[in-house]
Amino acid sequence: MSQSLFEPFQPLVAIATTPQAVATLQPLCQFTGATLWVPETLASLSNAQVYSGSLKDHLQHLWPQHRGFIFGLATGAVVRLIAPLLQHKSQDPAVLVVDEQGQSVISLCSGHLGHADQLTRLIAAQIGATPIITGTSTRSQLPSLDLLGHPFGWQRGAGDWNQVSGEIARQQAVAVIQDAGSKLWQSHLPVEHPYVFADWPEEAPQIRITHCALPDSDVPTVAWHPRVLWVGIGCERGTSRQLIEQGIEQVFRENGLAIDAIASITTLDLKADEVGLLELCQDRDWPLQCFSSEMLRTVEVPTPSDIVAAEVGTPSVAEAAALYAAQIQSDVLAAGPATLIAPKCIIRNAGEPGAMTVAIALSPLEFTGRQGKLYLVGTGPGSLDQMTPAAQTAIVQADSVIGYSLYIDLVQSRLRPGQVIETYPITQERQRAQRAIALAHWGLTVAMISSGDAGIYGMAGLVLEELEHQGWNGEAPAVQIFPGVSALQASASRVGTPLMHDFCAISLSDRLTPWEVIEKRLQAAAAADFVTALYNPRSQLRVEHLTIAQAIMLEYRDANTPVAVVRSAYREDEATQLTTLGQLHTVTVDMLTTVLIGNGSTHTYQNWMITPRGYLSSSPSASVASS
Numbered sequence: 001m002s003q004s005l006f007e008p009f010q011p012l013v014a015i016a017t018t019p020q021a022v023a024t025l026q027p028l029c030q031f032t033g034a035t036l037w038v039p040e041t042l043a044s045l046s047n048a049q050v051y052s053g054s055l056k057d058h059l060q061h062l063w064p065q066h067r068g069f070i071f072g073l074a075t076g077a078v079v080r081l082i083a084p085l086l087q088h089k090s091q092d093p094a095v096l097v098v099d100e101q102g103q104s105v106i107s108l109c110s111g112h113l114g115h116a117d118q119l120t121r122l123i124a125a126q127i128g129a130t131p132i133i134t135g136t137s138t139r140s141q142l143p144s145l146d147l148l149g150h151p152f153g154w155q156r157g158a159g160d161w162n163q164v165s166g167e168i169a170r171q172q173a174v175a176v177i178q179d180a181g182s183k184l185w186q187s188h189l190p191v192e193h194p195y196v197f198a199d200w201p202e203e204a205p206q207i208r209i210t211h212c213a214l215p216d217s218d219v220p221t222v223a224w225h226p227r228v229l230w231v232g233i234g235c236e237r238g239t240s241r242q243l244i245e246q247g248i249e250q251v252f253r254e255n256g257l258a259i260d261a262i263a264s265i266t267t268l269d270l271k272a273d274e275v276g277l278l279e280l281c282q283d284r285d286w287p288l289q290c291f292s293s294e295m296l297r298t299v300e301v302p303t304p305s306d307i308v309a310a311e312v313g314t315p316s317v318a319e320a321a322a323l324y325a326a327q328i329q330s331d332v333l334a335a336g337p338a339t340l341i342a343p344k345c346i347i348r349n350a351g352e353p354g355a356m357t358v359a360i361a362l363s364p365l366e367f368t369g370r371q372g373k374l375y376l377v378g379t380g381p382g383s384l385d386q387m388t389p390a391a392q393t394a395i396v397q398a399d400s401v402i403g404y405s406l407y408i409d410l411v412q413s414r415l416r417p418g419q420v421i422e423t424y425p426i427t428q429e430r431q432r433a434q435r436a437i438a439l440a441h442w443g444l445t446v447a448m449i450s451s452g453d454a455g456i457y458g459m460a461g462l463v464l465e466e467l468e469h470q471g472w473n474g475e476a477p478a479v480q481i482f483p484g485v486s487a488l489q490a491s492a493s494r495v496g497t498p499l500m501h502d503f504c505a506i507s508l509s510d511r512l513t514p515w516e517v518i519e520k521r522l523q524a525a526a527a528a529d530f531v532t533a534l535y536n537p538r539s540q541l542r543v544e545h546l547t548i549a550q551a552i553m554l555e556y557r558d559a560n561t562p563v564a565v566v567r568s569a570y571r572e573d574e575a576t577q578l579t580t581l582g583q584l585h586t587v588t589v590d591m592l593t594t595v596l597i598g599n600g601s602t603h604t605y606q607n608w609m610i611t612p613r614g615y616l617s618s619s620p621s622a623s624v625a626s627s
Contacts, residue, residue: 021072181226378484
């Protein structure tokens with residue numbers, strides 16, 4: 001499961017030249033999927049790949065074939081090794097240094113475009129190390145300008161990127177002019193940021209987030225182009241690739257639009273095998289979407305044609321296909337209606353066979369070009385040292401983190417600049433699930449977090465139910481579940497070994513389960529002598545349920561049965577108390593409390609709660625055999 005979090009960085013290589021570095025990097029390679037290389041002198045220490053000759057020569061061979069390098073060497077030595085290989089930040093792979101003890105991970109080179117900063121955070125979370133990232137965007141808690149639109153699939157346009165980035169680093173005012181694409185990124189900026197969204201100084205550098213071509217400007221300007229333009233194409237059979245490309249570029253130029261803002265080429269399914277269209281889409285890496293005439297004739301267009309309708313079964317191809325596709329995209333997040341911003345234009349070339357029509361629709365929601373992922377993460381009882389490395393890494397990797405506000409606060413130190421963080425009240429679980437699924441369908445990697453284990457009274461079940469309700473195909477979005485230490489485990493560890501024999505868990509909240517059903521479960525658990533963990537024992541409006549549960553248990557168990565009451569296990573305000581079943585009503589409990597009721601053999605010793613497993617009641621030979 002951990003390796004899947006590192007797929008975007010593959011192929012990945014690690015290099016160690018000392019026994020200690022091998023010991024540190026070898027387990028790291030297991031969970032990242034990196035290939036470990038060692039010199040011949042260390043071949044006997046591991047089953048790593050072995051290089052002969054100088055590392056400098058070997059590195060020249062590895063460099064063009066890998067997206068990331070993890071070095072277990074001194075930083076100075078790494079600098080000298082990679083210096084002759086560096087070309088440009090847009091091409092260089094990510095380069096990291098891990099100290100021999102595995103206490104620090106340093107982002108050395110290609111932090112933004114090569115994603116070394118992100119890889120550094122992921123590895124540090126996985127091994128419990130300190131990430132060392134020296135870029136100014138990290139210090140200011142801002143998303144890097146180079147990566148601002150990356151989660152949303154924006155295309156980087158022209159501009160003076162170094163100058164504008166420098167102004168941001170100096171915390172100088174930078175104007176943001178956005179007329180296309182999601183503004184989610186604006187909602188999650190730190191309080192102190194240099195961006196000005198209205199009434200900016202005329203001389204201020206500019207970030208333009210637009211579907212339009214970048215205008216001439218006397219101030220430093222950069223452009224991000226969200227892919228919001230859906231290009232509808234109709235063409236005669238055999239129309240050349242050159243004519244189709246010329247027509248698209250002509251219409252874009254005449255309307256002042258940016259080619260980089262193209263989301264997809266759309267057309268009638270009868271054109272799915274049109275050679276010129278296929279060649280163009282392949283060469284320009286444009287998705288091609290084809291729709292049936294039945295679909296397209298449902299779309300109202302400004303210039304329908306009876307002739308076209310008689311020939312292909314729909315009165316419009318270019319306009320209808322563009323609008324239909326743009327609206328499908330918008331509906332992913334219910335972003336609003338798509339609009340036709342360039343009605344169909346007929347393109348011909350004298351002396352060249354074929355003809356085509358071009359129309360362009362604008363969607364309020366951009367096409368990300370990514371398959372979304374849903375990470376269902378159990379954060380454990382609350383403290384980071386009780387949270388699995390894989391769960392921490394999943395949160396660091398995510399584009400968006402969604403959860404109950406209290407749980408978001410508990411993982412605050414694992415959040416990073418540029419993430420979309422959304423909090424919901426404790427009563428809006430279904431809304432949380434629906435929002436996470438919608439963002440994942442859009443193409444984001446979304447971490448839905450739950451305290452304890454996401455699959456035990458957590459959000460994982462609700463998310464899967466909602467996916468089932470929506471007819472999920474099991475593949476998109478991809479789903480991964482990251483387990484965590486549950487509340488019953490955490491609470492038990494604070495008071496002894498109450499769960500050493502058969503046990504069950506029952507929630508006393510009747511918000512989702514009828515109370516009659518809960519009572520039946522309490523009766524069954526009490527009669528069967530299960531150790532019983534009670535979740536959600538009491539709320540401000542629900543004060544009698546724990547009293548009823550106590551009475552049911554007392555029908556089957558002695559009043560002196562040990563009971564543990566644990567509130568906020570492993571959090572700063574943790575409180576534990578050992579009592580008895582008969583005195584349970586005298587103890588203060590709330591929704592942050594877990595109640596552990598012992599079985600008939602549970603007892604206390606030196607303030608520890610113990611449920612025997614049965615070994616000591618067996619013969620010595622039986623004990624050995626059962627172990």
